[in-house]
Amino acid sequence: MAMTHALRLLTWYDRHRRTLPWRAPPGERTVPYLVWLSEIMLQQTTVATVGDYYRRFVKRWPTVEALAAAPLDDVLSAWAGLGYYARARNLHACARAVAERGGRFPEDEAGLRALPGIGPYTAAAIRAIAFDHKASAVDGNVERVIARLEAIETPLPDAKIEITARAAELVPDQRAGDYAQAMMDLGATVCTPRKPLCVICPLSRSCRALKLGIAETLPRRSPKAEKPTRRGLAFVLARKDGAVLLRKRPPKGLLGGMDEVPSSPWREGKFNPADALADPPVPARWTLLDGLVRHTFTHFHLELSVARATATTDRLATLVPGGAWCTLDLLDDRALPTVMRKVIEKASLA
Numbered sequence: 237m238a239m240t241h242a243l244r245l246l247t248w249y250d251r252h253r254r255t256l257p258w259r260a261p262p263g264e265r266t267v268p269y270l271v272w273l274s275e276i277m278l279q280q281t282t283v284a285t286v287g288d289y290y291r292r293f294v295k296r297w298p299t300v301e302a303l304a305a306a307p308l309d310d311v312l313s314a315w316a317g318l319g320y321y322a323r324a325r326n327l328h329a330c331a332r333a334v335a336e337r338g339g340r341f342p343e344d345e346a347g348l349r350a351l352p353g354i355g356p357y358t359a360a361a362i363r364a365i366a367f368d369h370k371a372s373a374v375d376g377n378v379e380r381v382i383a384r385l386e387a388i389e390t391p392l393p394d395a396k397i398e399i400t401a402r403a404a405e406l407v408p409d410q411r412a413g414d415y416a417q418a419m420m421d422l423g424a425t426v427c428t429p430r431k432p433l434c435v436i437c438p439l440s441r442s443c444r445a446l447k448l449g450i451a452e453t454l455p456r457r458s459p460k461a462e463k464p465t466r467r468g469l470a471f472v473l474a475r476k477d478g479a480v481l482l483r484k485r486p487p488k489g490l491l492g493g494m495d496e497v498p499s500s501p502w503r504e505g506k507f508n509p510a511d512a513l514a515d516p517p518v519p520a521r522w523t524l525l526d527g528l529v530r531h532t533f534t535h536f537h538l539e540l541s542v543a544r545a546t547a548t549t550d551r552l553a554t555l556v557p558g559g560a561w562c563t564l565d566l567l568d569d570r571a572l573p574t575v576m577r578k579v580i581e582k583a584s585l586a
């Protein structure tokens with residue numbers, strides 16, 4: 237069964253594989269650095285978004301040693317917009333660790349998992365795609381394909397153990413790297429979350445969910461807990477030439493090490509922006525703007541009110557710990573998270 241399944245899938249892959257910036261031509265293997273870089277970028281981010289970032293990173297830092305030698309701030313600002321910034325910090329730390337061992341990524345699971353930011357999925361993807369080892373990389377796409385092939389009706393996340401075990405059994409001895417990418421491609425282009433294209437699927441003959449007529453309902457999921465909403469007030473202080481006052485967030489935690497405009501703490505529960513306005517980071521004639529900036533993080537929604545003021549003197553920056561002016565033409569080079577770009581945009585459009 238496993239061989240038939242793999243052969244059908246690989247034959248399909250040879251004809252229908254997606255062309256992706258990080259993918260080697262047929263018959264060749266992508267070097268570990270590029271597999272790792274693309275896999276870290278693709279975590280929680282779509283292929284379409286990652287493409288441009290990937291090209292820029294590779295042009296600027298063509299080797300793991302080059303990335304390791306870059307200042308963290310440069311990496312964070314090149315990453316700005318991809319979200320989940322802990323990934324960028326781990327990316328940099330991992331590049332350094334690999335550069336220290338001569339620029340070679342380990343081939344074994346334990347060695348890869350010991351590196352910063354590499355979990356079981358990424359380790360398996362690197363082992364399979366870069367080294368052609370028999371490893372099973374189960375991401376959301378693959379999870380869906382396996383749940384349907386095997387008609388696994390247990391809801392996620394409980395179904396993970398069963399799905400992971402079955403996925404591992406199906407990996408063929410030959411062409412493990414192509415097989416891993418074929419499963420990813422099948423999930424992304426044929427076995428899609430809604431309306432899977434079973435009529436053109438190379439695995440339709442062995443698909444249990446198709447036989448039972450339940451493909452579209454799988455994988456099942458346990459109901460999710462609602463995300464809480466945090467609220468706060470962001471203070472945009474601008475000079476007459478448009479330069480904005482920024483400060484650096486603490487190195488650890490949410491958006492660690494990134495730049496931001498000063499803001500009140502972000503808290504759940506009742507929030508009155510007028511109260512926060514009474515405690516501004518610097519004395520100025522603050523105006524509270526209408527409307528909110530909304531942003532969603534992994535674990536919470538954020539609603540920021542925005543206050544704006546014009547600085548009467550450059551010296552105000554010294555009142556904010558780590559505060560510094562940033563002129564508008566340099567904003568793109570700063571490690572500004574998307575939510576802060578939205579805040580500054582709101583203040584300048586208002």
Ligand code: SF4
Binds near residue numbers: 384385428435443
């Ligand atoms: Fe997915 Fe349909 Fe193929 Fe089954 S037959 S794996 S449900 S696309």
